[in-house]
Amino acid sequence: MTAAPGQLAATRAAWIAFVIGSGFFLFEFVARIEPSLDTTAIASFFGLTKSGFGTLSSLFFWIYAPMQIVVGLLLDRFGARKFIVGGSLCCAAGVLLFAATSVAGVAAAGRVLTGFGASFAFVSALWLVNHWFAPERFALLSGAVNATGMVGAAIGAVLLSDLVGTAGWRTVFIGSGLAGLGIFVAALLFLREPHSPASEADTGAVEHVRQSLAMVMGNGRAWAIAVTGMLYYLPVNVYAGLWGTTELVTDHHRAQITAETIVSMVFWGMALGSVFGGWLSDRLGHRKYLVLGGAVLTALAYLAVLYLPLPAFTEGAVLLAGGFFGGFQMLTFAMAKEGMANDVAGTTVAFVNMIGIAGALVFQPLVGFLADATGGNFTLALATMPACVALAALIVLFVPEYRHPDHVSDGT
Numbered sequence: 327m328t329a330a331p332g333q334l335a336a337t338r339a340a341w342i343a344f345v346i347g348s349g350f351f352l353f354e355f356v357a358r359i360e361p362s363l364d365t366t367a368i369a370s371f372f373g374l375t376k377s378g379f380g381t382l383s384s385l386f387f388w389i390y391a392p393m394q395i396v397v398g399l400l401l402d403r404f405g406a407r408k409f410i411v412g413g414s415l416c417c418a419a420g421v422l423l424f425a426a427t428s429v430a431g432v433a434a435a436g437r438v439l440t441g442f443g444a445s446f447a448f449v450s451a452l453w454l455v456n457h458w459f460a461p462e463r464f465a466l467l468s469g470a471v472n473a474t475g476m477v478g479a480a481i482g483a484v485l486l487s488d489l490v491g492t493a494g495w496r497t498v499f500i501g502s503g504l505a506g507l508g509i510f511v512a513a514l515l516f517l518r519e520p521h522s523p524a525s526e527a528d529t530g531a532v533e534h535v536r537q538s539l540a541m542v543m544g545n546g547r548a549w550a551i552a553v554t555g556m557l558y559y560l561p562v563n564v565y566a567g568l569w570g571t572t573e574l575v576t577d578h579h580r581a582q583i584t585a586e587t588i589v590s591m592v593f594w595g596m597a598l599g600s601v602f603g604g605w606l607s608d609r610l611g612h613r614k615y616l617v618l619g620g621a622v623l624t625a626l627a628y629l630a631v632l633y634l635p636l637p638a639f640t641e642g643a644v645l646l647a648g649g650f651f652g653g654f655q656m657l658t659f660a661m662a663k664e665g666m667a668n669d670v671a672g673t674t675v676a677f678v679n680m681i682g683i684a685g686a687l688v689f690q691p692l693v694g695f696l697a698d699a700t701g702g703n704f705t706l707a708l709a710t711m712p713a714c715v716a717l718a719a720l721i722v723l724f725v726p727e728y729r730h731p732d733h734v735s736d737g738t
């Protein structure tokens with residue numbers, strides 16, 4: 327039997343939305359890490375100290391984190407198209423502004439604009455997956471969105487580092503800003519709005535915010551899953567994203583480049599694991615015990631790397647496994663969203679993401695504080711990572727399995 331032309335057009339529109347949503351996430355992930363590609367040159371160009379440069383770069387997150395819930399509320403009420411178009415334009419404009427100025431204050435405004443635009447990417451991509459595709463494809467496709475960001479950032483960082491060395495950081499920023507404008511044009515021309523509760527929503531803005539927040543933030547199950555996701559996600563931002571390399575250099579006496587290579591395995595593993603975990607979960611039609619099992623194996627992997635005297639190759643292999651099973655944390659988005667009505671899908675995903683990011687913002691300095699307090703013992707300070715992931719496994723054990731009728735497939 328052949329598909330009707332209308333169905334073919336919808337399938338095409340769904341995949342175009344997936345590619346544009348993932349492409350936007352990939353672009354914003356590159357934009358967020360871009361200043362780290364040449365910290366010394368950028369700091370001296372703007373006449374900044376290390377701490378001044380750190381503040382300039384972190385402005386991205388100051389706006390990105392609180393915007394998450396706002397983005398979720400907007401998507402559920404107005405749909406995704408206009409926010410992906412506007413968000414990608416702001417993000418690209420912010421990157422270009424950063425590259426075009428020699429005034430630190432203007433660069434700071436550019437960084438804020440980048441973070442503001444970027445805040446629409448991840449949640450919008452998951453919102454599009456939710457509303458364009460059948461419920462039993464959500465875990466796989468949301469895992470694929472995550473993997474695009476991870477792989478793109480890992481490959482991009484290597485390629486762009488080389489390019490920064492030869493062409494200079496401003497050229498690289500301009501190139502990536504232009505790529506962001508490409509996403510903007512693609513969204514403007516090709517992105518179609520899916521059918522969703524937002525298409526028919528007619529509640530006033532204040533009432534929409536009040537009702538959606540009450541539904542999501544008043545739901546104990548959503549909180550438990552958000553905290554599970556946050557604890558489970560910590561090693562990615564805190565170990566792999568900040569302190570892991572230092573721990574391997576100071577406590578395991580690895581060379582800097584070896585330590586960086588070992589730590590990068592987390593991101594590769596995470597890209598593979600978020601797709602595989604999503605595929606397996608959709609195939610089994612099950613989430614909870616995959617999150618539980620994945621979290622236990624992740625905790626064991628980090629414990630092994632921290633405490634066993636392993637050769638460098640084995641450390642890399644174990645962190646690849648830790649990243650792989652860490653990728654199963656993406657299932658917390660499916661679990662949370664499926665427990666709620668479809669008209670708060672965006673707000674629910676945004677809430678889980680915001681709690682996850684907030685956790686990293688607290689734990690990055692906390693691990694630094696613990697390392698200082700223990701006389702520079704990073705192994706002990708980072709033992710909080712497997713402990714938190716094990717706690718995530720314990721919490722999810724008590725989360726009831728529930729699927730809202732909105733997320734039961736009608737077979738189409």
Ligand SMILES: N[C@@H](Cc1c[nH]cn1)C(=O)NCC(=O)O
Nearest residue numbers: 448555556559655678679682683
């Ligand atoms: N995987 C998420 C973060 C998360 C939050 N809770 C569980 N995981 C992610 O990568 N989000 C992208 C972002 O930085 O917004």
